[in-house]
Amino acid sequence: MKLTIFGATGLSGKLLTKQALDQGYEVTAYARNPSKLDFSHPNLKVVHGDLNNLTAIKQAVEGADVVISLLGPTGRTKGFPVSDGMANIVNAMKEKYINRLIATATPSAADPNDSFDLKFRLAVLMIKLLMGDAYSDIVKTAGVIRESGFNWTIVRLPFLNNKPKKGKVNSGYVGSGEIHFSLSRADLVDFLLA
Numbered sequence: 776m777k778l779t780i781f782g783a784t785g786l787s788g789k790l791l792t793k794q795a796l797d798q799g800y801e802v803t804a805y806a807r808n809p810s811k812l813d814f815s816h817p818n819l820k821v822v823h824g825d826l827n828n829l830t831a832i833k834q835a836v837e838g839a840d841v842v843i844s845l846l847g848p849t850g851r852t853k854g855f856p857v858s859d860g861m862a863n864i865v866n867a868m869k870e871k872y873i874n875r876l877i878a879t880a881t882p883s884a885a886d887p888n889d890s891f892d893l894k895f896r897l898a899v900l901m902i903k904l905l906m907g908d909a910y911s912d913i914v915k916t917a918g919v920i921r922e923s924g925f926n927w928t929i930v931r932l933p934f935l936n937n938k939p940k941k942g943k944v945n946s947g948y949v950g951s952g953e954i955h956f957s958l959s960r961a962d963l964v965d966f967l968l969a
Contacts (some may be wrong), residue, residue, distance in 0.1 A: 779803045779836050781864060782845030784811035787879075787935060791845065791964045792819070798968065805835040826860025833867040842868060843967060844878040846916075848909035855908070858915035865923045876920060876927045877967060883910050884917030884931055898956075930967065933958050940965065 778795055782788040783804035789812070795802050796816045803820045804812055812821060824831025826846070836842055842864065846857050861878070868876065882889075883902055902910045920927050933956050940961035 776840045777801045777803070777838055779805065779839040779842045780845070781805045781835075781842070781860075782847070782879075784808060785845060786937070787960045787963055788845045790960050791843065791967060794964050795968060800968075803835050803839065805832065826856060826863060829863050829867060832863050833870060836864070836867050836871050836873055839871075839873050841875045841877065842873060844876070847879065847881070848912040853908055855912045855915055857912045858919055861916045861919045865919055865925070868923075868925065874925050876923065876925045877930065878916070878920055878927070879930050879932050879963075879967075880913055880917050882931050882933075883913040884929060885914075886931070930963075932963065935960050935963065 778800050780788060780792055780795070780802060783792045783802075784806050788804075792802055792804055792812070793814065796818055799818075801818045801820075802816075803822055805822050805824060806812060807823075807825045809821045809823050812819075822831055822835040824835070826832075844861065844864065846860060848857050865876075868874070881902070882898070902913075917929055920929055936957050936959055938959040938961075940959055942962070942965075944958065944962050944966040945955055946966070
């Protein structure tokens with residue numbers, strides 16, 4: 776199976792890329808700064824580009840069975856670079872007839888099945904108040920994905936940590952009592968590949 780990974784140079788992205796390669800996937804990693812991928816593999820192809828480069832994005836998704844995005848705004852984000860980039864990814868996927876998209880977001884991208892959970896509500900409120908553009912970018916990104924018409928999955932993340940893998944991810948909607956406030960990157964990577 777061929778995967779294209781956006782966000783492959785971040786902490787979670789590197790773990791995902793390495794584990795996918797170890798499991799026998801062919802991986803195309805899209806990177807603004809390819810030197811951040813400090814490893815090589817016979818089944819790894821790196822495409823250099825930013826989220827505004829539609830030509831490079833099309834090259835990256837060409838032939839993919841699944842596109843996985845670990846893109847997300849930072850506190851320094853101004854404007855809506857991730858949602859604009861996701862619109863470019865969606866357009867490239869449509870042109871290349873690719874239908875499966877898995878993307879990470881945060882609980883800021885609310886779902887109609889969510890119910891009240893104080894700790895998540897406070898975390899989202901803090902992000903909205905302190906990092907308004909980042910909050911809006913997350914919400915807009917989820918909207919682009921939901922309106923794509925693809926077979927999509929949005930994995931809304933709690934706080935990520937670097938603890939060892941537990942081997943189990945509690946998944947569900949906010950307020951369901953099934954999800955925790957933190958998750959190890961190692962467990963996230965297993966969940967995404969599964």
